[in-house]
Structure formats: C-alpha cells, structure tokens
Amino acid sequence: MPVQMGRLKSLRTLTTFFVGKSNGSTIGELRELSHLEGRLSILKLNNVVDGRDALQANLKNKKDLKELELAWGSEDADHSEKVRDVLDKLQPCMNLEKLTVKLYGGTSFPNWLGDSTFNKIKVMRLEGCHYCFELPPLGQLPALKELFICKMKFLRTLGPELYGQPFQPFQSLERLEFKEMAEWEEWVPSGSGGPDFPRLQELILEKCPKLRGSLPCDLPCLKKLSVEGCGVLHDQRATAATSTSTNLNYNSLQDLKIKDGCQTGLLSLLETKLLSRLRITNFNDIQCLPNINRLQSLALQNCPTLSSFPEDGLPTSLTSLGIYSCRRLEFLPHEMLAKLTSLDYLSINDSCDSMRSFPLGIFPKLTTLTISNCENLESLCLIEEEGAVENLSHLNQLDIFGCPNLVCFPQGGLPTPNLTQLDFNKCDKLKSLPERIHTLTTLQYLAIRDLPNLESIAEDGGLPPNLRYFIIENCERLRALSSSVGDYCNWGLQALVSLKYLNIGGMGSDEILETLLKQQLLPTTLHNLRIDELSTLKSLDGKGLAHLTSLQELFIFRCDSIQFLPGEALQHLTSLQLLYIYDCPSLQFLPEEALQHLTSLQTLVIGGCDSIQFLPEEGLPPSLSYLSISNCSALKKRYENKTGQDWAKISHIPCITIDEEVII
Template sequence: MPSLLCLRVLTLSEYDNIVELPNSIGNLIHLHYLNLSNTGIKRLPSTVCTLYSLQTLLLAGCWSLFELPADMRKLINLRHLDCSGTQIEEMPVQMGRLKSLRILTIFVVGKSTGSTIGELRELSHLGGKLSILKLNNVVDGTDALQANLKNKKDLNELELAWGSEDADHSEKVRGVLDKLQPCMNLEKLTVKRYGGTSFPNWLGDSAFNKIKVMHLEDCHYCFELPPLGQLLALKELFICKMKFLRTLGPEFCGQPFQPFQSLEKLEFKEMAEWEEWVLSGSGGPEFPRLQELILKQCPKLRGSLPYDLPSLKKLIVKGCGVLHDQRATATTNTSTSLNYNCLEELEIEDGCQTGLLSLLETKLLSNLYIRHFNDIQCLPNINRLKSLILSNCPTLLSFPEDGLPTSLTSLDIYRCRRLEFLPHEMLAQLTALDSLTLWNSCDSMRSFPLGIFPKLTTLDIRNCENLESLCLIEEEGAVENLSHLNNLNIEGCPNLVCFPQGGLPTPNLTQLCFSRCEKLKSLPERIHTLTALRLLDIRDLPNLESIAEDGGLPPNLRYFTIEHCERLRASSSSVGDWGLQELVSLEEFIIGGGGNDEILETLLKQQLLPTTLHYLRIKELSTLKSLYGRGLAHLTFLRSLSIGRCDSLEFLPGEALQHLTSLQELYISNCPSLQFLPEEGMPPSLSYLHIYKCSGLEKMYQNKTRQDHWASISHIPCIRINDEVII
C-alpha cells in the first residue's frame, strides 16, 4: 500500500471475500476511519494497533471474527469501536486505557486473560448503546460495581447479558445485577439470561423516568416481575421465556394509582408456566394508553385478558389454548365487559378458544386474521371489516349467514379445504373488494366467476385441485368490472382446462401467470389484445401445446418467462407466430426446463429475439450443447446473460459474444461440461463475471494456472468463482 500512505478513510464493508488484512495496513499512519463491516475478516493483524490516529473502527457483522488484537489499548485516539454481530469471546486487556472512546457497542467480559468488567470504569464518556456480554464471568457485586455504570450519563441504551450456559441463580448473580445499576438517563434496557430468582430494587424504580423500552429475556428462574408500572415513560415492554413465572399479580403495576401511564406496546412470549394474570383492581384502566398487546406461546394462561384497554388498536394471541375473554367466563353475563372500543386489528391463532371471536363486534375492527382454528364451523357476523385472512381452519364450513361485510377490500383464504365459497349473490355484494387470494381452499369450487367484483385488481388462486374453469358471468357490467383487474395468477390447479370464450376481457391486466396446471393445453385466446400486459409467466405446463398463435404476444410485454412446457411446439412457424422480434419493449426473457431446448434453438437460429432485449436467462436445458452465435450476436442491447444448469453445454460462441457491446454481467452456473471460455475473450463492456459450480471452469481459472486462458478474462474488473472474488 505504498501509494496510499496519506489515506485517511478506508471502507471495505460488504466484501465478504475479505478474510484478512495485510500487515502493511500499519503503514497507513494517517488513517482516521476504517470500516470492515460485514466482511469475512477472521483476524486483524497486530499492526492495526500502530494506527495511532485511528478514531473509528467498524467491525459490525464480521461473523468470522473471534478476537481483537492484544494491543488494542494503544489506540488511544479511538472514539468509535463497533463489534456488534461478531463472535468476539473476550476483550483484550487494558481496554480502560482507551479513554477517548465515545461509542463501544459491545464489551465481552473475560474470565482471566481478557478484560475484566472493571476496565469500563475509566471509559466515562461512553454514549449511545452498550452491550455487556458474558456477565457470568463477573466475580461478584463488588467486581460489577467497578464498571461505574451509574456515572455514564451519555448512555441511552444498555444490554446486560449472561452467557448461554446454565445460569447461576444464586444470590451472587442478583448482587451483580444490583451493582450494575445504570444512570437515570437511560432510555432502553435489555436484560438477558439473568439467573436470579428476583430482580434488584432499582429495576422498576420510578426514578428511571426516561426509560422508554425494556426487554427482559430468558430470565428463567425469576418467579415475579419488578414493579414496571412505576416507570412513567415506559412505552414498550417485551417479556420472554420466564419459565418460573406462574402468576402475574398487582406487584407488576407497583404503587401509583394509575400504572403504565405511557405504555403503548406490551408483548409476552414463550411463557411456558404462566397461568394467571391478576389485575391490581386500582379502579381505573391499568394500561390507559396501550395500543398493542401480543401474547405468544403461553399455553397455560387461563382466565381473561385485562378488561379495560380503552386505547388498544392491535391484539395478537397465538398458542394460548386455554385463554378466553371475559364474556366467555361463567361469572360474567354482560356484553360490555371488554372495553376494546378502539380495536382495529385482531389476530388469533393456534387453538385459542372461540370466545375471543366475540371481539368481532368491535365497531372499529378493520383487520382480522384467524389461523389454526380446529373447532369453528361458521364465522360469526362481522361488521366493518376491510381485511380478512383465514388460514388452516380444517373444520370451517361456511362464511357468516349474512355474508361478508361490503366494506371488505382484501380477502385471503389459506388451507380451508372444506369451506364453501360464497354464493353468487353474496359475492356480488363485495363491491369494495380489491384483492382475493385462494390457496389450498374451497375444494367444492369447480368454476370461478370472473367479472363479479367491480373493483378487483388482484386475483391469486393456488392449489385449488378441483377448479376446472374461469368463466365470465352473464350479467350486465361484468366486462366493465374486469377492467380493474391488474394481476391474475393461477398456480397448482391440475384440472383447469378452459377460459372464457374469446379470451380475457381485461384491458388493464399487467401481470398474467400460469404454473403447475397439468391439463391446460392453451392460454386464453386473443392474448395479443392485452395491450397493458407487462409480465407473462408460464411455468410447469406439461400439456401446453400453443401460445399466442392467433395474433401473437401482447405488444407491450416487458418480462416473459417459459419454463418446463414439454409439449410446446418448437417449429419455426409456430414460434414465429409469437411475434417476439416485434416486442420492442421486451426487457427480460427467461427460458428453461425440459422440452424448451428446441424453442431456444429456433429463436436464435431465426433471430426471433428482439434486439432491444436487456436480460436473457437460460437454464435447465439438458441437451443444449452450444448457443447459436448468429442469433446471440444481434442482441446488441443485452446487459446481462445468465446460463445455469445446462449439463451438456460445451462451449460459448466467442465471436458472437464480442458483438454484445452492452453486456455488463455474465453468470454461468452448474455447467459441468463447459471447460473453457472463448479464446476470443469477452466483450470489453463486461464488468462482472460469476462462475458457480462449473468444475471445468474452476480448474481452468480459479488459480490463474493457465495464463493464456486467464489473459482472455483478466480485463474484467470483478471475477467471482463460487464464493471467492479473484483479484
């Protein structure tokens, strides 16, 4: 690096092929900023520690980095050290000498040779976020007190985490956490894998009036929570994996008359033994501003939710099989016991009792997600819903008797096979429906009525095994209704055989996709009339015999894919009828799969691909031995060429490649028969070459052993072979 001696900033982030730095890095004595984030770096040379002017060292996301150089203490001007997302096992010794540090994202406490927690004492200017890891290596409370966290007034985020091994739940570990009390200015606190049976008094002290976010995770042995209701600024609280907690009682709220005055989001997750949620009975709502309540995997929690949540907008309950709402209890006989009047979104999943469905009467409810219900046959009436998602409800047979609300704009149904699709007259009432998704559902449906929804823009039908046809309803306005449809996707419907006679009257359709429809022999008629169509995707249609032979492909098509259509005719006359060469807007063409080898050969030999094509993807053509050069050479606007899984491909046409003066990227993968690249070399415009799992090419180029062949590609700025960038 002799020409870089005056360098002050060096950024190598995101280059995952960089696994080490040369020792000569130490010659950059004026370097102030070094960014190695998200690289494959495994170690830093000791000469890094001679960069005495260095102020910023960024190592975030270096997953292969397990240690820092031993002499880090010499970087006395270092102000910012980010080691988050690394595997560093302990800090180097005497980190406390780095008194200029303002940002230190993690500090890993060492057992013996590494830094003890006392090294933090002298780092009085630390601010931002600090994670102190492996607190199990702290000797005792006296040792912890040396960190002097109380006086680090610029810290606003603090994480305190013990090791992943079995936590010590003795009094010692409680003493450690007690002496790690931070400054009152803290805004976010996370405690992980704490092994004590109770929390110290400072956790929940009302003097911490700036804490907005708190996470308590994997504190297995604690049998109660601190009085967090006293934290007046707390907005978000996350509690996870407290295995010994069985009852959440009034102690959670603490002393104030109205606890949790600012709390907006509360989440409990994986609380295996939690059985009871006892409210304090203070008289007013205990969570007056709570907007989001999430309960996940609390299998023993019984009884009811808090009854008075006047600000609640979102409720998610998953894996809480014995929980039900207040109205489902024997002691209550009132229809107004739950004050959830602001509820807008409800998500219930994994066997929660159907008592929660009574919340569907909430007037403002607009989004409903029901998943994994095994004991529901008919949905109750729903008022002003806008979005409805039903998933994995094997016993569900019918929609509400009065139909779905006319306000519905999105309806998604997944794996509800016994569900009867809505009758014609009820479908017609869904005048606001914008998106409809049917996956693995409604087995009784044989035909889908197109044109019944006046505002439908997206229709996605997948794995409806008995669907045979898409038909146009014989009613006034049906054709006009279809003018809104933009996206039509049909996948995995093995019995689909026909479309409306005369084609699809969908003038504004922009995306059309068909795949895995085994009996389908032809696409809709007059597809060329779909002048708004931009994407046509045809995959896995083994009996498809023809496409676009009654007028050609849509004239404004930009993206066209054909894969695994074995019976599609490849004669020059039928392929010529597609009119590909006239599609001046076509940017990307993908072709692959069994039976399509001949189609590609015809397209190239007859020069039927448009010269304006930008991206060409060729894959899984097992009998393809070479690319016809003449048909390839005229693609002078081609920017990217990708060839993959062509087992028989033996050579590329060098002279034709030279004509691709716009080519910037070439990808070759899984082509074992390809032994070398063209001797004529690659076009000078090529800036990126990626060779992946091509054994012959790897032997030829990976180690630059054949200089005569390497010379033909050496001008390419970036060459990548498998996961290694060759420099």
Template structure:
C-alpha cells in the same frame, strides 16, 4: 476483548464489550471509559468473578448512554445471589432509553429496574430470565412505550407486583408482547379502578399454552391484538350465565389475529366497531364465522372445520381475502360475492373443495388474484357478465397453479393485466383459453409454452401482445406447433394482424387444427399461402370484417383437402375467389356483405368465375341459398 481496554479513556463509541474470564478485559475496565455514549452490548456477564467488579464499571455515571444490553452466556441458578448482585451493580444512568436483559439467572430483579426515577426509558426487553418468579414494578416507569417479555420458565402469575405503587400503571405503554411463557397461568388486574394499560395499542401473546381466564377488560386504545399458541385461553364472560360483555372495552380494536386453537370465546371481540383486519389461523373448533362489520382484511388459515361464511355474507368494505387450507369452506354464493365491490386482493389455496367455477368478473376492483391447489376447480371466468355495471379492469397480477381439473380460462377487459399466469403449461387439464380485450397484455406462456392439452384458443384485441412478441422467437415460445389437441384457433382485433401473419409465415400453427377464425384485421391484405397450406386437417375457415383483404391464395386452399366449410363476411376489398378454384372437399360456402363478391357470383354471371365454385353442394350468398 483486548486487555487494558480501560486505557482508551477518550473512547466514545463501543457497541460490544465481551467480558473476559481468565484472559481479556474484565468488566471493571469499563469504569475508565467515562465518555461512552450511544449503544453498548455487554456480553458474557457470567464471566464476572467478583460482583464488586460490576460496580467498578460505573454504568450509573455514563450519562451519554442511550441503549444498553446486558447478556449472560448461560443461566446459572446455583449462583443466583451473585448474579443478582452483578445486575444490581450494573444500574445504568437515568438517561437510558432502551434496555435489554438476556439469560439473567437470578430469581428476582434488583429494585432499580422498576424505579420511577428511570424516567426516560422507552423500550425494555427481558429475555430468557428463566428463574425469576415475578416481574419488577415496570408499571411505574413513566415513559415506557414498549415492553417485550420472553421465555420466563418459572413465572406463573402476573399481578400487583408488575403494576407497582403508588401511580396509575403503564401511563405511556403502547406495545406489550409476551412470548414463550410456558408456565404462565394467570393474569390478575391491578384493581386500581382505572384501566391498567390506558394507552396500549398493540398486545401480542405467543406460545403461552397454560394461560387461562380472560385478558384485561379495559383496553380503550388497543388497535392490534395477536393471540397465538394459547390453546386454553378464553373469555370467561362468554360462559357466564349473565352476559357482561358490555364491560369489555376494546372499542378501538382494528386488527385481530387468533392462531393455534384458541377457544372461540375470543371471537366475541369481533363485535368491536372499528375492527378492520381479522386473521384466524390453525383454528380447529370453528365451524362458521360470525357476522363481522367494517372488516377490510380477512385471513383464514388452517381452519379444517370451517364450513361457511356469515349468512349475510362478508361486509362490503372488505378489500383483502386470504383463504388457506380451509377445504370444507364453501365459498360465497354468487349473490353474496357480487356485493364485494371493494375487494382488491384475493388468495384461495388448498381450500373450498366444493368450488367448481369462479366468475371473477363480479369483483371489479380486484388487482391481485392467486388460486392454488384447488383440485376441483374447472372454470375461471374473467369475462364481463351480461348486465354487469363494472368489469375486472384493475387486475394486474394473476397466479394459478395446482388446479388439475381446471379446463377453462376466460379473460376479458382486464385493462391492467400484463401477463398470463406463470407456468401456465402446468395446467394440464386446460382445454379452453380465451383472452380478449386486454390492452396491456404483453406476454403469454413465456416459461414453458401453452397448456399441452389445449383445444380451443382465442386471441382478440390484445394490441400490446404484438409489440412485445414481435420476434419469431417469442412466438415460438408459445409452443403452438406442439399442441396436437388444438382444434380451434380464433384471432382478431387490434394488434392481431401481425401475430397472424407471423404465425402463418413461420408455420407455427399446428397441422391438426380443425377450425381457423379470422376477424377484424384491418391491415391484412392476404393470407400467407405456405402457412395456410400446411393446415391439412382444417375443416372450417371463417374470415370476417377484414376490410383490406384483397385475395385468397388459391394454390394454398387447394391443399386444404379436409376443408368442408368456408365463411366470408364483411370483406369489401375482396373481389375474386381463387381462379384455381376451391378444394373439392368443400361442402358449404357462405358469403355475407361482400359487395364485390355478391355482384360477381350472386346472379351466376361470369361463367368462368361461377364454374370455380359450382361443384360446392350448398352455397349461401346473403339470404339466397343455392343447393345443388
């Protein structure tokens, strides 16, 4: 800091003051800044040479200060008494609301730190105070709401010194966090007769590897409990010969997180009536989940031995399910999954090795689905099942990756789905892709094209796909021409007229195609002859319910030298088959409910017309079969 800071006597805001040692400002210069308010961080207190200078800082009379951070640059246990004297003389005004102490090197705290006269303090953080053997009586601070204690290497026991006397402790505390307490072994209750933390709502324990025994029994307002890296912590009541679990008062618990191998005794907390969120991570000794009531969110991460869900299934209230690295876990059987009618969010990653197919149509409220690295998954079906009351109409975000054996994707009636999974081309084993009745689908295969080994592809009733892919460039991005394995392409319904016309006109369909099926194209009047003629491997052509179709391009059909079967159904405007005739390779022709064609060909009238098809070995017109 600049020298002679103390001359700025009218200064009201100073967020950081770095104590100088041989140069710069010394801490006593703060004494002249009597109007300081708001927040201040006083750093490198290890540079204070004489503890009496700390007294001259006169923090006790700075009544406008609300937030104070006191930080040493390093701990120095060789000068513990000096360090304690400095902190003692830095006693702040009783109006202080937030206090942080970092890297304090003393072995004990000054008396003012737990003085009930500090009656406006709301938040306190003690970080890296390694050499303190015990905490001050923080339980006597009447307005304290949040307490964070981190990295106290030598603290082994929390007991009566923390709670203090004479008042009932922690009357206002709502959030309590202990982190990186490497030597902490025991948490002793106050013995006051009432709850030690009557208003505590959130308790977080992280990296306290030696903590043993039980947590506080009576936490009537606790809503969130997070235990991570406390490998030997367990509920000792769980091993008692006589159960006293009825004395456990966690009745308000809503969120429970257990991480890094904590003992299964903590799972007794799942009996809490209001528990709605459960997270279990890095848990090695759990083989099956107990029954859980009222749960809304379940997160299972890195549980290698977990093999099954509760026998009765998961609660119907579940809205979010996240499964990560649980490879032995057998996913819920169909009859159990069908009960999860409220499930909104689902992630399955590197899990459930036994899962071969996944019928997502049974999750009607699902909005977000991610499936990744499920190497044995073969089929994902989002088509409404027969007899289903509802369908997955809420799905709007879908991600699938790392599923090398996935061969089939079916989507139907996902009313809010706007795009297919990103990088769908990485699903190299995919052979079947069926997308139908997706009114808001806007894009497919934008970043790499369709899967390279696709064999069967269906588009049906995807009207917005036409609107968003109106340019030839967008259609080219699908990469259909490069799909040399594509055998069957079906297209129809709302919005498909323009898609088919563009694909044919720009010759974007692969020449290896074996089957082309066209249906319910209400505005289609003709098929582009140039695009049709290049399908030289086509063996089957289906045309159905195209009310406006007036003619077929005869010259183009003549180029289809591999065509064997032609089906024409419900095309009332089609009056003639091509005068040039149909390809000589054709072996079967079927005409159904095409009134003009029936009249012209059924009774073999009009010999010129009949001659154009008479070479076909089998002709079926409605129910009449003519075999030559």
C-alpha cells in the same frame, strides 16, 4: 476483546464488549470509558467474578449511553445470588432509553430495575430470565412505550408486583408482547380502579399454552391484538362479569389475529365497532363464522371444520379476502358475492373443494386475484350479468397456481384491459392460454411454468405488445408442437421492444432457445437473459447471442451438458455488466479473448463448474469490480489468496470472494 481497552479514555463508540475471563478483557476495562455514547452490548457476563468486579464498569457515569444490553452466556440458578449482585452493580445512568437483559440467572431482579427515577426508558426487553418468579414493577416507568417479555419459564402469575404503586400504571405503554411463557397461568389485574394499560395500542401473546382466564378487560386504546398458541383463554365476555372492570372495553380494536388453539371465546371481540382486519389460523372447532360488521380485511387459514360464512354473507366493507386450507368451506353464492362491491384483493389457496368454476367480473373493484391448489377448479367464466365485462376493468393481477383440472377461459379471451401480470403454474390439463392475448396491451409480466400439456401461447396475433418480463419453464409439449420456425415467429418476440427480461428453462426449452437464437428471434432491446436447467443444451448459438447488443445481465444455471460459450458472440456484448455461470459441470473453459472485449463487465460469478481449470490467459476486463468463485476446486487452488500460482492475475480486482469467503 483487545487487552487494555480501558486506556482509550476518549472512546465514544463501542457497540459490543465481550467480558473475558481472568486472562482476557475483564469488565473493569470499561471503567474509564466515560464518554461512550449510543448503544453498548456487554456480553458473556457469566465471566464476571462478583459484584465488586461489576461495579468497576462504572455504568452509572456513562451519561451518553442511550441503549444498553446486558447478556449472560448461560443462565445458572446455582449462582443466583452472585448473578443478582452483578446485575445490581451494573445499574446504568438514568439517561438510558432502551434496556435489554438476556439469560439472567437470578431468581429476582434488583430494586433499580423498574425504579421510576429511570424516567427516560422507552423500551424494555427481558429475555430468557428463566428463574425469576416475578417481574419487576415496570408499571412505574413513566416513559415506557414498548415492553417485551420472553422465555421466563418459572413465572406462573403476573400480578400486582408488575404494576407497582402508582394510581395508574403504564402511563405511556403502547406495545406489550409476551412470548414463549411456558408456565404462565394467570394474569391478575392491578385493582387500581382504572385501566391498567390506558394507552396500549398493540398486545401480542405467543406460545403461552397454560394462560387461562381472560385478558385485561379495559384496553380503551387497543388497536391490534394477536393471540397465538394460547389455547385455554376463556371467553372475554363470560369473564367480564367477574372482573374488577364492569365493561369489556376493546372499542378501538381494528386488527385481530387468532392462531393455534381453540380460542373461540375471542371471537366475541368481532362485535367491536372499529374492527377492520381479522386473521384466524389453525382453528379446529369452528364451523361457521359469526356476523362481522365493518370488516375490511379477512384471512382464514387452516380451519378444517369451517364450512360456511355468515348467513347474511360477508360485510360489504370488505376490501381483502384470503382463504387458505379451508377445504370444506362452501364458497359464497353469486348473489352474496355480488354484494362485495369494495373487494380489492382475493386469494383462495387449497380451499373450497366444491368450486369448479370461478365467476370473473362479479367484483367491480377487484385488482388482484390469486387461485392456487384448488384441485377441482375447471374454468374461469364470465357471468351473464349486466356490467360483468366492465367489472374486470380494475383487474391488474391474475395468478393461477396448482389447479390441475383447469382447462378453459372465457370464449374470446380475457376482457381485462388493465391487466399487468398474468401467471400460470402447475396446471396440468391446460392446453392453451386465453384467446387474443395480444389484445392485453397493458400486460407487462407473463409467466408460464410447469404446464406439461400447453400446446400454444399466441396463435392469433402474438404476445402482448408491451410485455417486459417473460418466463417460460417446463412446457415440454409446447416444444414438440412448435417445431417450425414459423410457429416461433408467430409469438412476435422480435417486435417486443419493451421486453427486458427473458427467463427460459426446464423440460422442452432446449429446442425453443436454440431456435430463438439461431433465427435471431429475440428483440435486441433485451437486458436480462436467464437460462436455467436446459439439460441437453451443449452450446449457445453465437449468431443469436451476438444479436443481443443491449444485454446487461446473462445468467446460465444448471445446464449439465453445456461445454463451451461462443467467444466470438460474447465479445459483441459490450453492454454486459453481469455474467453468472452456476452448476455447469461440463463447461471446461471461458472464451480466451472474448472477456477482454466486455468493457462494461463489472460482476463475474462462477460456481459449481469443476471442469474449468483456469480463467482466460489474456486476463479479465479492467472494468471488473467483483469476482466470485465457489465450488470450483481447480480454480480455488489456482487463484488462492497470495499462494495460488495465478493469484497475481486477479489481485487487482477490488472485491473477490472464494467459497463465500471475502478475500479482498
């Protein structure tokens, strides 16, 4: 910190103050800064000599401070009394609204922490206070709404000392979080006769592996409960009888998340009347889900023993269903699926090994369907039921990833008149896209990636007419079979006046791009062209590139063989605003005069192009506002800040970064 900061007596904003040692800025520099307001973090408090030194900070008189962080650089139990004295003397003004204490090394907290006279504190965070055996009486803070306790490794029991003396503690607390409490074993109620947390809406417990017994039984306003890594918690209902509260009151619970551990007892909370969202992750001892009423969102993840849903099926109120890494789970039969008339979102990932065919059209309101890493899936089919086609009218997103045995779609194409996104990725056996894809007139996004056996994409009418984003990567067989210009013309790219973004790359895409540029088959309306991993491409055809007069962004990534860019073509790209060239080790220079004609160019990024020795001698366009150079040793040396031989040629650019260091 700058020395003699204490002389700035009218200073109002100081977000961070680092306490120095004897030859630096001591904490006494804060004494006269009585007008500080807003937020202040005081760090490296381990450099404070003793409590008398801390008292000089005069925090009590800083009445306009609303947020205060007190942090030590390390916790040291050998100096516990000194550290406690320092924190005691750092007592802030009672107008404080948020307090954070980090890496405090004392074994107990000073009396002011938790005093009810701090009646404006709304947020309290205690982090890394390892050596404290108990918490201060935070239940006495009348305005406290959020409490976060983290990494108190010596705390074993949470009991009456937390609640304090009032008849009803934590009158305003809405969010309570305990995280990484390695030795915490027991949570004892206050015994006040009423709920200990009458307004608590969200309770989060994470990585408290020794916590046993039960959670507080009376949480009348709790809406969200998240329990992760607390494997020994008992069944809530089993312990309710021995609790001071005679009834388990979680009747407002809407969102339940259980992760990591064998907490099957918590599943009794599924009977709460308002529960609408359930997430179960990393369960090793559950085979069948219990009956669940009124549920709207269900996510199951990494439950290797789970094999079945409830006998009566899932609740008809369900709108979102995600199944992840549940390979033994038997997917619901058609008659049960048909009851999910409200389902809007369905995602199946690495699950349901028995599923070989997925019945499209069974969910009348489904808008998003994602199926990924289902190795045995062979087909998407239409069920032969009345209304099946009509049921697909809501579907607007269909993503199929990592299904190596998928080979076919419904005959005649997808009857999805409102589909806007279609994405196929890593489907090894897929040879063609759905028939009549041109009839999907609302489709805006089409991605085909890592489809090594894809032979055709638009044989019978071209691509969808309103396509805006088209991604084609690693479709090597498509290259081999589309050897004539006529095949590419059948795609109908020229007619796609709405197409703004084209990403082309990977195996087989070199010849595709060369043909599209050579024959000027790309629409002139294209705004963004991304070329990626074309290993044999040596140059871009100037004729086709100059044709793209509306192009605003050009990305060239990982093209190992490209040696030069067509200067005559580039100078026609007067709408180009961004030029991004990265990992092109064979590229030796940028066109000398072409860049001068790019009158709209604002951003130029060059990275991983070690063969480029210098930027164009004629200079860069005056419109350029940002230049980035990285991993280009010759350019870095030549244009180094002030010392490079050509620094003067770029020094006028408003923002320059070299190897991620901001120069200007």
